[in-house]
Amino acid sequence: MTSSEHDHAGSDQAGSVTLLGLGLMGHALAGTLLAAGHPTTVWNRSTDKGTDLISRGARRADSAGEAITAGSLVIVCITDNNAVRELVRPLAAELRGRTLINLTSGSSSEARDLSDWAAQHEIAYLDGAILAAPTGIGTYEAAILYSGDKDAFDQHNPTLRKLATPTFLGNDPGLAALHDVAVLGMMWSILNAFLHAAALLQSAGVSATALTPVLQGGIATTAGWLAGYAEQIDTGVFPGDDSTIATHLAAMTHLVDESSAHRVSTDLPLQIKAVADRAIAEGLGQSGYAAMISQFRSPE
Structure with missing residues (x-):
């Protein structure tokens, strides 16, 4: 996106965002938020990642709890949903009243379990599936599917549009993960058919x-x-x-x-x-x- 496209995609005042996890995808998400003008706090279990983000204006938190309290919107993108549960469950008090968006790959049942836990602690929860490579984040060609709390999606949609084209699938928090594996299944079927065809013609x-x-x-x-x-x-x-x-x-x-x-x-x-x-x-x-x-x- 150009700078003017960023302005058009989110004319609201850039709000503070916390990014938990600085792998390839998390790093891309944080970098895009910074470029869009959002005060961005980052946390990663290993502190050697994200140095370039800090030099560009991100704030590094010493703990996940500290990172959460710095942002009204909290995005987590880490290894798997077991790691998400281990990370966020002890931090329910810090997350209360905030929106938690989980962009970690996982199953629909895991998304529903996390949503139930969030509701019990007055945390707005959205589950997301990223249909893009890290290099595509921040472009309209990239897509992220969301499901769960519709009010939270509407509230943060201007911010989400800066990351990728957002699509809300429904209130069932498991829908994003289910769509994700469906798309992956189709992708693998096409790629396997391509490999078989190439072997046959070779x-x-x-x-x-x-x-x-x-x-x-x-x-x-x-x-x-x-x-x-x-x-x-x-x-x-x-x-x-x-x-x-x-x-x-x-x-x-x-x-x-x-x-x-x-x-x-x-x-x-x-x-x-x-x-x-x-x-x-x-x-x-x-x-x-x-x-x-x-x-x-x-x-x-």
Whole structure:
């Protein structure tokens, strides 16, 4: 963001923020807040991190409790939620009346547990999932998903907009974490499919570099199907007018055979085919591809 974009994103008076945790992501968050004009207090368990932030105007607290009392908004971004619980539970008195935003990766059940604890101690709680690399923080291309206390989200939205594009998912504090793992699952599925495809074509002397534009086109085409498939899933109606699961299964068999013939692992193709086999066994052969959602709702 340019300086003018920062001003537009948060025309409110820059409030004091505390950042607990100065790993790569925490450091990026703190640096962005400083650049946006927020009085920023930082704390990290090991004191060797964040020296450059101090030179730029951040205040280093000697303890997490001291850091918390310096900011009306407290952001924690550390190793995992076990570490978050260990850190914040003894500091309930210091956090009372403040907003705690947890940007630590974790599970939806952990987020709900932390939210329940926060409510008991009059702490406004938001759980967040960062969909960006540390280098992307402070740009509109970066996204952070939030769930939990809507009033706290609305109150601090001008500040959150300076970190990344914020999206509020709902009052259930577990929604951000659940969306996070869903996005990661899709990402890993695409990357594993890319690696398998590269291995398959490499066996025929085609470089991964040459293959990539073809795959990118295929990914773009597939992405265009998602909105229609999503509507089918929500309505429970799966017309097979473009291609049926039975038709897809025939092509999946070709993928398995080609992989075997070229001495490439068949693990992924067989896993893909197994889902279609189960769907057809349940009588879904003439349904559209999205009907296989049933196999993910009730896995074997």
